[in-house]
Amino acid sequence: EVQLVQSGAEMKKPGESLKISCKGSGYSFISYWIGWVRQMPGKGLEWMGSIFPADSDTKYSPSFQGQITISADKSISTAYLQWSSLKASDTAMYYCARRSTSGYWYFDLWGRGTLVTVSS
Amino acid sequence: DIQMTQSPSTLSASVGDRVTITCRASQSISSWLAWYQQKPGKVPKLLIYKASTLESGVPSRFSGSGSGTEFTLTISGLQPDDFATYYCQQYNSYSPVTFGGGTKVEIK
Numbered sequence: 001e002v003q004l005v006q007s008g009a010e011m012k013k014p015g016e017s018l019k020i021s022c023k024g025s026g027y028s029f030i031s032y033w034i035g036w037v038r039q040m041p042g043k044g045l046e047w048m049g050s051i052f053p054a055d056s057d058t059k060y061s062p063s064f065q066g067q068i069t070i071s072a073d074k075s076i077s078t079a080y081l082q083w084s085s086l087k088a089s090d091t092a093m094y095y096c097a098r099r100s101t102s103g104y105w106y107f108d109l110w111g112r113g114t115l116v117t118v119s120s
Numbered sequence: 121d122i123q124m125t126q127s128p129s130t131l132s133a134s135v136g137d138r139v140t141i142t143c144r145a146s147q148s149i150s151s152w153l154a155w156y157q158q159k160p161g162k163v164p165k166l167l168i169y170k171a172s173t174l175e176s177g178v179p180s181r182f183s184g185s186g187s188g189t190e191f192t193l194t195i196s197g198l199q200p201d202d203f204a205t206y207y208c209q210q211y212n213s214y215s216p217v218t219f220g221g222g223t224k225v226e227i228k
Binding site: 046047097100106 | 121152154156158163164165166169170175207209211213216217218219220221222
């Protein structure tokens with residue numbers, strides 16, 4: 001089955017670090033960009049950045065540049081999103097999504113999301 | 121960045137209605153526009169790409185049109201399963217990907 005499987009929900013305190021994951025299966029993971037999309041509670045979708053697992057080429061949204069790090073380990077078909085110092089405003093659902101197999105920047109396969117809660 | 125503005129933000133409709141959602145881009149994006157459906161607590165689902173191409177498996181009551189800066193998503197004959205929030209997303213290659221703010225389709 002073609003799927004993206006994300007790591008489980010996280011509850012963290014402000015200032016803590018966090019790395020969440022997204023594992024692809026059923027397709028050639030290294031061949032397609034993986035993006036990360038934030039959805040804050042009750043709000044819309046925001047693209048954060050994307051990575052090409054084959055060579056770890058990375059693109060960031062200007063809104064998130066410097067706030068997050070996106071990485072990938074192609075040997076285990078997994079992409080990551082990490083924070084070095086979380087804030088309460090990072091509380092959100094985070095989705096990973098595959099750029100379309102047609103090569104255009106829409107997303108045709110989504111993970112089920114990782115809920116991150118940051119609270120003291 | 122290209123800003124995407126959806127209207128209305130909320131829409132009340134009945135089963136069987138024809139529903140139209142508008143998405144406007146702050147600059148021309150040709151036909152580089154996708155539409156997604158998201159139900160509460162669920163993952164976004166791709167409906168349409170390249171403004172009017174239906175993703176495989178999506179019912180034909182969904183259709184998209186437009187180019188340049190103005191786009192529409194139409195649902196012809198609203199079904200109970202269609203009550204959800206809909207997002208547009210531009211993917212012009214010279215600009216970061218951006219989403220519209222969403223349109224919630226509610227039961228009247």
